[in-house]
Each structure stands twice: as structure tokens, then as C-alpha cells.
Amino acid sequence: MTSFIATPIGITPEITIGELVAARPLLSRVFERLGIDYCCGGKQTLAAACAKLGLDLKTTRALLELAADTTQSGAAEVDAAAMGLAELADHIETTHHAYLKEELPRLVEMADRVARKHGDRDQRLQEVAAVTRALTEEMIFHMQKEETVLFPLVRQIGAGQGRISAALLSGPIQQMETEHQAAGDAIARLRLLTDGFAQAGTFCRTHHAMFAGLAALEADLHRHVHKENNVLFPRALAQADLKGGSR
Ligand SMILES: [Fe+2]
Numbered sequence: 622m623t624s625f626i627a628t629p630i631g632i633t634p635e636i637t638i639g640e641l642v643a644a645r646p647l648l649s650r651v652f653e654r655l656g657i658d659y660c661c662g663g664k665q666t667l668a669a670a671c672a673k674l675g676l677d678l679k680t681t682r683a684l685l686e687l688a689a690d691t692t693q694s695g696a697a698e699v700d701a702a703a704m705g706l707a708e709l710a711d712h713i714e715t716t717h718h719a720y721l722k723e724e725l726p727r728l729v730e731m732a733d734r735v736a737r738k739h740g741d742r743d744q745r746l747q748e749v750a751a752v753t754r755a756l757t758e759e760m761i762f763h764m765q766k767e768e769t770v771l772f773p774l775v776r777q778i779g780a781g782q783g784r785i786s787a788a789l790l791s792g793p794i795q796q797m798e799t800e801h802q803a804a805g806d807a808i809a810r811l812r813l814l815t816d817g818f819a820q821a822g823t824f825c826r827t828h829h830a831m832f833a834g835l836a837a838l839e840a841d842l843h844r845h846v847h848k849e850n851n852v853l854f855p856r857a858l859a860q861a862d863l864k865g866g867s868r
């Protein structure tokens with residue numbers, strides 16, 4: 622399990638929204654959800670931003686503290702190898718798929734905005750936006766295939782229902798693995814185009830938050846694909862052989 626120690630941050634009424642996002646870029650998600658402008662309105666204090674929108678300061682601070690703790694320690698990692706097939710498929714859908722469905726459209730929107738505003742200062746931002754959009758379209762379709770075709774078969778195998786052969790499974794699994802490789806190539810291309818998502822090269826808070834979001838996406842994608850390629854798929858194939866034979 623990996624973790625990193627970030628410097629502590631005091632979420633006081635006097636701290637500005639910009640300072641909060643600079644210290645914890647992923648808090649931008651919470652601000653977006655609350656409708657707090659963290660880009661152009663970054664100079665306002667937390668108390669002022671809450672008062673403007675009629676938000677309860679105490680509740681908002683508690684929400685931010687919780688999110689800051691989560692982003693500081695990283696999401697707790699589960700022991701995929703100790704899970705049953707159905708449990709692991711459920712876990713992948715409710716964590717990694719749910720995260721991607723929420724995060725990818727947000728990243729596309731930010732990448733487009735940054736390319737429009739700063740594309741003349743860094744030509745690579747146009748390609749960053751194009752690759753992020755293509756990756757998003759591919760991953761949405763990819764997850765749909767897993768959720769409607771492959772995972773239901775995997776759950777049936779886990780429950781010992783029906784006779785599902787390894788031959789029936791191997792086609793969809795190979796297809797998913799090819800798509801994982803394409804997604805891995807896309808995120809590697811994004812890493813290259815952004816000098817490793819380097820915050821030093823960013824021009825505004827949206828740009829900063831986008832790079833932080835892409836770095837988090839890369840880490841999550843790696844864990845997600847590991848659970849499918851290295852745990853879920855081989856185990857489903859092995860159990861299909863046992864229960865379904867080659868029929
Ligand atoms: Fe998946």
C-alpha cells in the first residue's frame with residue numbers, strides 16, 4: 622500500500638479558496654459540487670464564499686476536512702486477492718467505475734477550457750485535451766461492456782450458476798485487456814505531454830487542478846487494471862474451467 626505525507630492544512634474561516642486548492646488540488650471537486658468559484662474567485666475567504674452562497678460554514682468546513690484527509694492519505698486499498706468473484710466485480714464497479722464516470726467528464730471540461738485559454742502558450746495542451754476526450758469516450762464504452770457483458774458472466778461463475786466455459790469468457794477478456802493497454806498508452810501519452818503532470822508548468826488554477834486530476838486518474842487506472850487483469854480475469858477463467866469445462 623502506498624501513501625504520502627502532505628503538509629497539514631488548517632481549514633479556517635479566514636483561509637482563501639485559492640490557498641486551499643493550491644494545498645490540496647483535489648478539493649476543487651468539493652468546491653465544484655458546492656458551486657464555489659475556486660478559479661477566478663480564489664481570493665475570497667472560505668467564510669465569505671459560504672456567506673455569498675448561503676452555505677453553513679461549520680458544515681462546509683467539516684466536508685472539506687473529510688475530503689482533505691481522504692486526499693492526503695489516499696483511498697484505502699482493499700485486498701482484491703482475498704475477495705470472491707462477485708464481491709470483486711461489485712467493488713470495481715462501485716469504486717473505480719463510479720470514480721471514472723464522475724471524474725472523466727470533469728477532466729475533459731477542464732482540459733478543453735485550459736487548451737482554449739492557454740493553447741497559444743503551450744501547443745501541447747491541444748493534444749492533452751484531444752487525448753483526454755478520446756480516453757474518456759473509450760473508457761465509458763469499455764466500462765459499459767464490462768458491466769453488461771463480462772461482469773455478469775463473472776458473477777454467475779462466482780455463484781456456481783450455469784455452465785460458463787473458459788472459451789466463452791476468453792474472447793471478451795482478451796478484448797478488455799487490449800482496451801486496458803490502449804488506456805494505459807493514452808495516460809502514458811498524457812504524462813509525456815505534461816512533463817509528468819508537472820505543477821510547475823501550469824498557468825492557472827484550473828490548469829493546476831486538471832494536472833492533479835490527471836495524476837490521480839493515472840494512479841487509479843493502474844490499480845483498477847491490476848485488479849481486473851491480474852486478479853479478476855485469471856480467477857474467473859480458472860473457475861470457469863472447473864465449473865463449465867470446455868463446453
Ligand atoms: Fe473496469
Ligand SMILES: [Fe+2]
Pocket residue numbers: 763767797801846849
Ligand atoms: Fe477494464
